[in-house]
Amino acid sequence: MSELKEQLKSQIIEQLNLEDLTPADIKNDSPLFGDEGLGLDSIDALEFIVLLDSFYGIKIEDPAAAREIFHSVDSMADFIESKK
Amino acid sequence: MKIIGHSYINPRGAFLNGQNVSIATEENYLKKYFSELEIDYPKFYKMDLLSKGSFLGDYLLRDSYKDLLHVENELQFIFANSSSSKETDIRFIESYEIKKNPSPSLFVYTLPNILTGELAIKHKWFGENIFFILTKFDSNFFIDQIEMSFLRGNEYCLCGWVEMKGAPEDECFMFLVAKSEVVNDNLSNKLNEILNTYRNE
């Protein structure tokens, strides 16, 4: 699971072009969206949908419903595990 | 009109009102200036080069804004460069041609005026904004635009020449101008002098 989380962080940095950040800058449980944490927004949620599809083969049809899944690295990892 | 502050950023240094405030030797100089300034603004990492450069140039000018009144409505952004958002354009093309996934987070930065949006969000300023494409920095052009802006009723112009495409000659030159009764015929020459001094540092 922790391996998955580290991998996710690298993929987030790659997918969102956050090359100034390192995986260590992203905490497992801090919110990815909003003004705290990484300050991501709805456009980045679209990138996460692409990320889940291209790296994990998981398709999300409704971008709005995915907000909870994308709350943090923890919640994304839980979701990916549950789909395995 | 009166210049009340100016800043300059390039891959070698960051400057405020003629004074050097940081020196860089590393490739990622924007990240270096950002961390030195200890700004808490996570959105910075998502920005393209144009927005990052102007965000830092604007932050350097923060003391110049302190005593200004009505900035939220009466300050206009006048920005320009020669290559628009070319660096991000190329990266977006790569996202669909090579990575086979058109990237929305890159696409939203494929317009040069996005940097004015970022500055407006940061300050909560609702004033006018415009972005021009010029072949090179032209002080007379900026002076004309500033004069016309003041005639329309604005009181300040935050201007910028932001040519950033990941090249050694990248630069972000910003200057803040206030409306004033003082007639200054040589402002255009003065702007050229300021920029040339920065370029030769």
Add this chain to the structure above:
Amino acid sequence: MKCYLKYGAIISPLGDSVEEHYSAFFENKSGIKKEEKTGFNAENLFLAKIEGLGNSRYDTLLKQACEKLIENYSSSFLQNPKTGIIVSTTKANLAAIPLDTFESTRKIIDEIIHTFSEPVIISNACISGVLAVNTAADYIQSGKFNQVIIIGIDALSDFIIYGFQSLFALSNEACRPFDKERKGISLGEACGILVMKNTPDEDFNVEVLGGASSNDANHISGPSRTGEGLYRAINKTLERSEVSKEEIDFISAHGTATLYNDEMEAIAFSRLGLCHIPTNSFKGYFGHTLGAAGIIEIIMCMVSMEKNVLFKSIGYSEIGTTETLNIISENRKMEVNTVLKTASGFGGGNAAVLLKCIQ
């Protein structure tokens, strides 16, 4: 100093003259149609595409429009040192990447129109066209120029299409601005040219009363939930024009047909007490043509004023915003004297201009 607008040229899928556009609009003909395999995954998209532009679409379109302009204006007018030129475009000739995408614009203008001064290029997303008209008015009022040529242009490209697809912003049918069933944008391409002068002609003139822009200060790509920037841009425009809102006969809205844009506009119009004024979006005819939009839509506002007809907002049948607007559902004869044109776009920009017909 007063500023007057005249037709320059217009090329879209609906024709290559103002007269052709008038008859197409009179018949409520749309330039949008299904184009096979144009999407990133070879989807069939609804686009307003001009036939016969070939591979260098932007350059060809710009050349055609400039040729039309010189048919109607003398070289002594166009090449006068007191004639300025402004170009509104978001992406110009994208095909030139990694080289200069704006070089061909300057070259084509120099070769065909041969203006004395270099073109001033405005690239400020979807509000570029309205900003270009407001900037032209500034030039005339400051006395720097006596007349200004204003070109608005953008061409379709994979870049633009895939970009809007990646944002899930495209409609899977022809766009339906302000409608309950609207699903997003239809992209288009066009070139429009206006000519602004400091003296009126004997026949029909449209005066630019005033204009303004304002930033939402909210999000770089999403419309403000409160319509703050548009509200302020219109308010400032009314103040600068010294016109009361009761005088406005018609609003040519931005109306891209995305859920959030149209809702944002409705909120701003409601906050300003403008909901009862007949309103349309021309996007159902032209699609969204980005840097050309403001210019070609102002040309159609001028047609409305000249012919005294309000054009139906095509794609609209039932209101789909929380505030009820007076969307024009059928062409209607009416005296149209004062028109408000608005635009909103990426980067949080909003712009407005007030036009008045002087017969």
